[in-house]
Amino acid sequence: MHRNPPECLFPCVFTDSGISEVAQLRLVNGSSRCAGRVEVLHNKKWGTVCDDGWDLQDAGVVCRQLGCGMALSAPRGARFGQGSDHIWLNNVNCTGTEAALSNCRARPVGDNNCTHGEDAGVECSGTSLRLRLMNGPSRCAGRVEVLHNQQWGTVCDDNWDITHAGVVCRQLGCGTALSAPGRARFGRGSDRIWLDDIHCTGTEAALSDCRTQPWGDNNCNHGEDASVVCSESGISEMTPLQLVNGSHRCAGRVEVFHNQQWGTVCDDSWDLQDAGVVCRQLSCGTALSAPTRAHFGQGSDHIWLNNVNCAGTEVALSDCRAQPWGENNCTHGEDASVECSGNLHPSRHCGPCAGRVEVLHNRQWGTVCDDSWDITHAGVVCRQLGCGTALSAPGRAQFGPGSDHIWLDDVHCTGTEVALSDCRARPWGENNCNHGEDAGVVCSGNLHPSCHCGWCRDRAGKLLAETQLS
Known part of the structure; x- marks a missing residue:
């Protein structure tokens, strides 16, 4: 006959392997299986847990045991109605690391001085926290609203940013976050403001897993309601x-x-x-x-x-x-x-992806000096123009000299920049160059066969062949 190990509150059930199973547990009378009055099974009978000493740490063990995420609250005073059978547990004291409620310290089973008006409850993040986006063009864009105490309410935009919006989009199965508008972008709510000062790391499975002030504790008004626009919303840009x-x-x-x-x-x-x-x-x-x-x-x-x-x-x-x-x-x-800075282009001597590099500044096109100009800088230009990779970075006005401003000099790119304007350079228009030093690029995309510059055409053809063979 097996004896119960000391960590079991209940008679442990043993399998053929001798490994004990945790006592059965359920949440009753809530809006989902992850919220309600806590009940445990002992001697084939369900019974409740007294709320003496009941706290969020104890509730967290219940949520984890049921696969319901994290504890949102640990309601006391029979918040989810009174049970009618045994009160099995009292003075539960969990450290928070237990795998099951039956592993926590408590009085002996059935030993209590409680009534069912003291039945303990739990709200977990799993499915008990309902989340929706209101007043937007689709279910994946709108004002953020959460359900608590059977009432929908809004989220204050204090600290609200793209990280928090990302958690909401992921929780709703709406892809990634495009923007995190505040200031009631999708209209003002009219009920409670449930959450304020939210702090998400971005890895949370649900908004309720993020740190925040207690439910309903805020210094906000509905003019500060937070919103979200997710990638699955059908909105092509964050805000038109x-x-x-x-x-x-x-x-x-x-x-x-x-x-x-x-x-x-x-x-x-x-x-x-x-x-x-x-x-x-x-x-x-x-x-x-x-x-x-x-x-x-x-x-x-x-x-x-x-x-x-x-x-x-x-x-x-x-x-x-x-x-x-x-x-x-x-x-x-x-x-x-x-x-x-967006409209950068090469002059079109050799097709759209090869030529003298020109940039637009103060509504005027101008050239780039070839001081320190190399294949890394050319690569940024080619990528910015959607022209593939850089084949060469000709200097000395190989595509002919420009005639207007020389806007950039001593450009220094790392090669990871999205645009040439993201690279370090002298201030706009400051240079010690002349147009005989205008920089050019030859990219792999759409190179025109009748390129005016013979050296560039021959060099590009050779490099293109090498690229295709490698």
Whole structure:
């Protein structure tokens, strides 16, 4: 006959191998199998647990044993209704590392001075925390709402960022996070604000696994409701954004789409940091300038944003702090603008992927000096243009001298940059060069057979052949 090991609170059931199984456990009267009144099976009868000393550490063991994630709360006072049979456990004291509730210290089974008005409960993160996105264009974009105490409520945007949004998107099976808008981007909620000051590492399986203030404890209003836009939302860009009236798509008056209408951004406090976020969101490289006073002409509709204040790390302009949508004291004579580095191109002597390198700055094209110019720098240009890999980095104006500004000199790229403008270089326009030193590139993509520069054509053909053979 087997004797019970000292760590078992209950008579342990042994298999043929002699390994004990933990006592059966269930949660009753909750909204899911991962929330409810705690009940354990002893002598073939279900019974409750008294809430004397019951805390989140004890609840955590229950959640882990049931495969329900982490403990959200450890309700006392028969929150999930009173049981009617035995009260099996009292003064439960878990360290938090136990695999089962039956491994925790407690009074002997059935020894208690409790009533069923003291039955202990548990809420786990597994399926007890319901999560939804409201008022968006699809189930994968909208205002974040969580269910607690049978009531839906919102999340405050204090500390809210793309990491937290990523946890929400993953939990909902909505792909990755595109943006984490605050300031009630998808409208204000009307019920409780359940969560504030959330801190996620980004590895959590559910928002409820992140550190946060206690449920309902916040210093927020619904104008600060947090939102999420996930990759499966059908929204192609984080927040619809465009640059209008410029010479190309990466320069112009900033316009944002809100409430099904395009509108402008007021230039109050508008600076290069804010412009940088716009350029990044539009995949237009880095910000060259942040013109104010309707530099690209005045808009005619709403002025949606004012006093924009970006940290510079945001994924989208909508993630930056600003006054509430439409609240401003501006006119269209103060419309904000942006010039980004995005439109870099080679002059087209040898097809779209070979030629003299030119960059746009202050609405003027100019060349790059060949001082320190090499295959690493050429590689960044080719990648930025979608032209494959660099075959050569000719200098000395091999594709002919330019005639305008020499914008860049002493460029230093590591080779990992997304755009040439991300590389270190002298300030714009500062150089000791002449156009006989204009830099060029020859990329592997779409090389035209009638390339004007014989040396480049021959060299490129040789390198292309070598590439194909290797």
